[in-house]
Amino acid sequence: MDFSVPHLQAYLSTRLGAPVEVTKVERFGRGVSRMTWFVTCHRNGGESEQLVFRLDPPSGSVEPSPLDQEYFMYERLGQTEVPVAPVLWWEHAGRWTDRPFYVRRAVEGSWNVPDFLTDDPRHDEWRIAISKEHMRALSKVHAVDWKSLGFDRYLPAPSRPEDCGINYANTALAQYDSVRGQAVPVVLEAIEWLRDNAPPSPRICLCKGTNGYGEEIFRDGKLVALSDWEEASIGDPAADFAFMQYFAPQIDRDGQNVWGLEKALAYYTSVSGIPVTVERVQFYGVIRALRLIIMAEKCATALHDNPALADVRMAWTSTEVGHVCRQGMLAAMGLGAPPTAQMLADFHLSVESQVQ
């Protein structure tokens, strides 16, 4: 897709059937899995609106799931209580674009939650309020009637609650087999371990996948849109707490635990009615490591096939991220020392977080 102003104006005018003036085009530079472009425009001289274009990078997505699955997720979630950006349309490759894309409306707000990453006690109340806000949002996701809305058209669903973990492991193995460019025998060992140790789930739910800080849109302390649905699944809601970034911060004051994963889970259960144990969350932590290894493999393949087009962050994902996740999986199976908390926290270090 050509994101020059003249091309976008011609495309949008044709698509919307009215003259469109494009005033600003900006690529979101932080995401690696898919490309995101923000396009500000006026329709027929009307009010300014911001559209979000999503497409795979030229070297292919880091994600094993296809772009049309992401579009499908937004389309179906728009029919639920889950706060998401309204999706507008899908565009096939053809006259206007060399790769398919979809367009959704931008939601006003920011992924950044000021003062959330600090350990300053003055912000404890604020951080806990944000954490609770996120728990309530997850409970809405888990309450979605996925069967009647047909989410299982894209997402493999287990037939029984006790099969959630095994279903996820089997799905991950199929994804690994489809993307791997080299042999990673530890993955096979991990799949076997996951099948042997899969805990039963109390319920089969729609799960978001990666969630939390940096993924969702907030405005004035309220979560106004859940974003980045490419890792969604159907299974044990405990998975979403293993895939969560930062939103159950450990807060200890004067030797007392004020907040953390256990308290966040208890709050979540009080809202959703679904019990989630730390042990189940830990099981899905291994699943998450496996998912990151699959992404690392996809990155390595993209880098090999298209070194000139691949994002440099794909090189990082395929090296350090892949290695640390393999270490984490081995540790879960009792085959080595786990990665330190610092090693995992470093994954999230960005030039912005250093400035904060």
Next chain:
Amino acid sequence: MINPRPIDVLENLVATLDASVLPRLKDADVLSAATTTRHMLRYVLSQLRYEPASFAAELPRLTGLLEQVRNFLERVGASEALHGVDAALASAAVSNADGHEGLATRIAHLREGLHGAHRTLIEHRGEWAADPGYAELRGTIREYLSWQNLEEAKIVAPAFYGQGARR
């Protein structure tokens, strides 16, 4: 031979980024890309330093492991998996690529052979678990997996840990 050698050049590139490029970048996206580029230069530097010794240790270890796997598969009559292991051992032995990348290719063949055999061993666990050789072989494979990760760490740790923002 032209001096400086690759390690010296890479050291110089990283130092130049640190001293003259990164501090002057104001655009967050550009700074992010340059920051990751710095990490990847350090990674290649670390590969150049530590990977030759790691490969030299892995080739005989993995060859020995595959021969053990081969013996087991032959004994239990798993002919298809046995064929895969034989093919991997043969490919690794006849690979005529030179130098470090040639070694990498030979190890890749062996890992692929282990991967196929490992999958068969897991799939037939119910059938073969009573065989004392099965548990021993699975244990040896697990030891190799742990060892391989520790070898990787020798390259990854000096490249990334404690080196600040990744992106």
